[in-house]
Amino acid sequence: MLTALYIHVPFCEKICVYCDFHKEIATLTKKTKYIDALIKELIKNKDTLKNIKTVYIGGGTPSNLPLDLLEKLLEAINENINITNEVEFSIETNPNDITIQKALLFSKYNINRVSVGVQTFNNDHLKFLGRTHNKSDVINAVNNLHKAGINNINIDMIFSLVKQTEAELREDIKEVLKLDITHLSYYSLILEEKTTLYHLYNQNKVSMNSEDIEALMYNIVIDSLVENGFNHYEISNFCKDGFESNHNTIYWKNLDYLGIGSGSHSLINNKRFYNESNVTKYINDTMNDIDEIKVEYDTEPLREELIMGLRLLKGININDINTKYNIDLLEDYKELNEFIKKDLLVLDNGFIHFTRKGLMLGNLVFGIF
Template identity: 35%
Template sequence: MTAVYIHIPFCEHICYYCDFNKVFLEGQPVDHYVDLLIKEMEMKTKGRSLDTVETVFVGGGTPTTLNESQIERLSESVHRIFPLSKNVEFSFEANPGDLSVSKLKAMKRSGVNRISMGVQSFNNELLKKIGRIHTVKDVYQSIRNMEEVGFENVSIDLIFSLPGQTEADFKDTLHQALALDLPHYSAYSLIIEPKTIFYNLMQKGQLILPTQDAEANMYAFLMNEMERHGKKQYEISNFAKEGFQSRHNIVYWSNEHYFGFGAGAHGYLSDTRYSNFGPLKQYMTPLEENRLPVFQTKDLTPKEEMEEEMFLGLRKVSGVSKARFFEKFGQELDTTFKEAIQVTSEKGWLENTKENVKLTKAGRFLGNNVFREFL
């Protein structure tokens, strides 16, 4: 199985917490970028025997900054270049307010069948504070537009532990989100990343965040409410109705291979991880000269592959399968990571069964502490 990730770096506005590769849309050569993106896909796959592609994910940046003809041109190329499975999951990330009926129809015509929308909060004041330019009204209008066009596989992203956010506010956001009864929800605790506006504010002592206790309470409430509303947790930050789990993200967490295309995109093929140049000009120039825009590659050692299998796979509620581990690496998981399993099990963070190792509910609160033990 193969997955395809495509990066669209353009944004109309930069969110204060975002550390993804992005540039302001205004004045950018978007058409030329799409042309070179298609060229990269053609060059990277030329002469390569391709497995069936089960998932395609167009992320960003803001992919819905593309206009209808750009969306159709890009999608047509994906269908032409890759052997897509009949039930391929074809996702587009979107911002509320970008999803006009005509744009959604263009996506539908192009074979897109899943939308992942960055809502983050149902509090307009909080949305302003984190640098979002949409409003709650835009969220509801986008949902109505998706229903009108016939998109059923819809996910929204939420962020908790935001600056100035109270537990009561997050509960209100979660109730409004769950009232939509969507098939999939992602909810992440805010992480302050370097090179973001929030990071600079934090360095100056100007960013007031909820306490660790408040953050833990928000996460506990999230898990309980999702369960109560029939959205089963299948990964630390992801919840879905049965059959609507993000197949694309499961590729990452299962440490499977995938192509990465676009400025700053990462890929993982034949035990080699690679990343493309991030700055737009540095990404585009090699392609204009018929060279791939790869910035760096890393061939993983067997030890590194096994470590990645653990810290990625333990994000899944189902954990890491011992049979699958042996099939991939020819080693017993219990023997290879005996000490790490013992330490984390004794702390009550890890459950070690005959079939797998997985985080306990308490371990989900402390995922990074657990993962470090396996490195």
């Protein structure tokens, strides 16, 4: 039985310069048809969702759906899945979407964890990134969520922004720490192909920070958050005690999940699937039952499990992985012993995990798998 469900809503108000997610700007008619198709796919799979423990509505920007469409989707989820108190039910949002009405709607339909895409509080950086909110929108959003009784709040942040100074980073962290939140995802700015940022970089119109500056900033992020009561539990994720993301932990532990909606991925019985990513085709195929919209693709389960497992600061249980894959991890991947000698990895009570130095050089380690 599956325990995790991901629901994709691929619509955004505006496209951010760095974003390579599956998203688009669409008309209300297209959004309406999409929600109908999404609900149809949900109902088709409802029998596999009886034991669900986490539901995550991501995007795109699900919070940007008009109130009535959002309500239609949330109503259908509640009608078809038993959302008990134990279920972690999350939604991704942009700060300027979280009016008190939307916050109350979330809580009416049992959403108990909200992720807010903030990225930075600096107006110049927000403008460059193509974000549509400002600092007061973030404060209002968090207040509205608390007023609606939703206290499990994640903030997404980005460091090592183009031309970001150390002082600006510290200012961002200071603002984050003023918020009453339980979880923080803090990623460095990544140059992804097919983004505006990538084109600007290739035309020499922007430069990216060096690895040294990125490492310096990453260290500042870790130190500041840990000193202020956050547990650093995954390479880019921090939480207050007991507030790890249950949904994302399913991905990091390489456990099964079902994804519905265009372009979503699923992992079921060691097989990976993706859904049709063209939104119009997804809608047509789903509504007309034309095709099986899930397409299987090749995976490397051991490699994926090693990479995802090492993202967790607790690391990988060596016995478990040896038994599951019938391997001898430290023998089959001899380079791991070199990384241990160089203080990038450490053996700790049957687990292997990154040291602080290793966190800065994660890609070097991941490269051997």
